[in-house]
Amino acid sequence: MQQQTAPRPIVGAAIGSAGAVSRTGIPDAFLPDFWYVAELGAAITRTPVRRTILDQPIAFYRKEDGGIAALYDRCPHRSYPLSRGEVRGDALVCGYHGFTFAPSGDCIAVPGQANIPRAACVRSYPVVESGPFVWIWMGDPAQADASRIPDHSWACDPAWETFTNSATIRCRYGMLLDNLLDLSHESFIHRATIGTPDVAETPIATEVDGLTVKVSRQMNGADCPPFYAKSTGITGKIDRSQDIAFSVPSFYVLGVRIAPAGDTGPGFNAKIMYAITPETKRTTHDFWAVSRDFATDQPWVTETMARIQDAIVDEDVIALEALELDYPEGRVPEVSINIDRGALQARRLIHELIRAQA
Ligand SMILES: [Fe+2]
Structure with a gap:
């Protein structure tokens, strides 16, 4: 018996308006009670x-x-x-x-x-x-x-050194949270700064805890990207962990541990926070604060990391504005894979909150 299959969607054939998205589409309604x-x-x-x-x-x-x-x-x-x-x-x-x-x-x-x-x-x-x-x-x-303000205690702790900056991006806030919750893009967009092939190749684990979405990835024997090679002085392979906690709808923390491969000590730890604040329906404030527990008395480390962090955000801004602005006719249905799990969970939570407040 011939098996029936759904017709294969053709990208470009089913263009909808930016607002006509599915329950897991990119959200853009505001949630004021946060x-x-x-x-x-x-x-x-x-x-x-x-x-x-x-x-x-x-x-x-x-x-x-x-x-x-x-x-x-x-x-x-x-x-x-x-x-x-x-x-x-x-x-x-x-x-x-x-x-x-x-x-x-x-x-x-x-x-x-x-x-x-x-x-x-x-x-x-x-x-x-x-x-x-x-x-x-x-x-x-x-x-x-x-x-109810999300935990950011390390950014208030003198044992950690913190630098900050901000940008305003011509994209919906949902675009930025999508970007941050799927760090596999580091291997492509940020390959000159923070990405190595290991990031995209390593599977993620995800978890939803109340209004927090967690995404983690453990890379062992990975290449060390410039952001960490220059700030830690490590020259060889590293063990690298990424532990994201995203407090819906706007506060993102990426906990990072870097150590020479096989080293079981405390390693070099950083907390990279992004506050995703809608400016308008189509523009978003991106505030970041990067805290570290190593070389806290070394201003050159701060300057080096801050310079590369600015470059990382510039790379994202180019991508996000292309995503938002290059298709004024609207968006096509998306194809999602495993790497998208965290972002899809975050979108679902936000859509639930939007429906609840409506
Ligand atoms: Fe990025």
């Missing part, structure tokens, strides 16, 4: 700055006590961006007509009259500064529980 990294702490000063988070323009500035205020970046008077104003004391003064706002968002002064209209207030956002990051809660402020 903590997101809004900026690196070092970037927030007494001069207000505007950042767009989940499509909302927000003015950030430092108060006199060093704390951070975050206000919706639009004066209720004539819509001038408050981030173009100036900070006086703890208040933000609109640069157009002088409407003045406390960190709570309450208007505390208007020009030429004592009476302040009740509607002259702006939304303020809960903000927590922890480690190198400024975290913002975009949902109901009453639900802003700082204990």
Whole structure:
């Protein structure tokens, strides 16, 4: 009897709109009820700055006590961006007509009259500064529980040395989490920096633990990529482990152990964190912090790793923007294999959360 088989899909024949994706397609709806990294702490000063988070323009500035205020970046008077104003004391003064706002968002002064209209207030956002990051809660402020900020304790620990940077990428946040949860791409996109053939050739183990997706890979007797050869001084083969923990929807930690092949000691350990924060539906902030427990007193190691890390992100940005922008007509059905398991699990969790909030 002849066996019936489904017709083979032809790539390019079934183009859908970017929004018409399956339950495991790349998500792009926002999930406001989570903590997101809004900026690196070092970037927030007494001069207000505007950042767009989940499509909302927000003015950030430092108060006199060093704390951070975050206000919706639009004066209720004539819509001038408050981030173009100036900070006086703890208040933000609109640069157009002088409407003045406390960190709570309450208007505390208007020009030429004592009476302040009740509607002259702006939304303020809960903000927590922890480690190198400024975290913002975009949902109901009453639900802003700082204990829900994902663990990043090593980035606050002086026993680890940490460097940071950021980029804004013209792609959906789902594209970036897809990229980070499948590191087999290191063997191709990052072969000049962090990738060796071992990464793509080594199978992964995955696990879902609540709202965390874990992906791990153990490579023994592997080649040492420039990122670790230059920072550790190892010249021969290495044992290399990658242990990813991705806290849905936005915080990613890659734990890495590097050691000379066969060495059972503690090795060289790094934690590479990426905070994936939607800027708009089609652009994404990528904040990274790289912590290490070796050569912590060697600035040249920091400079070397930071330079290569910037190059790694540049390589990803080129790829991600090609994925997002080279097919304006939409995406075709995807073919997934074992290496995609972690990313697919993350997508599923996010789709479940999107459905739950809807
Ligand atoms: Fe990458």
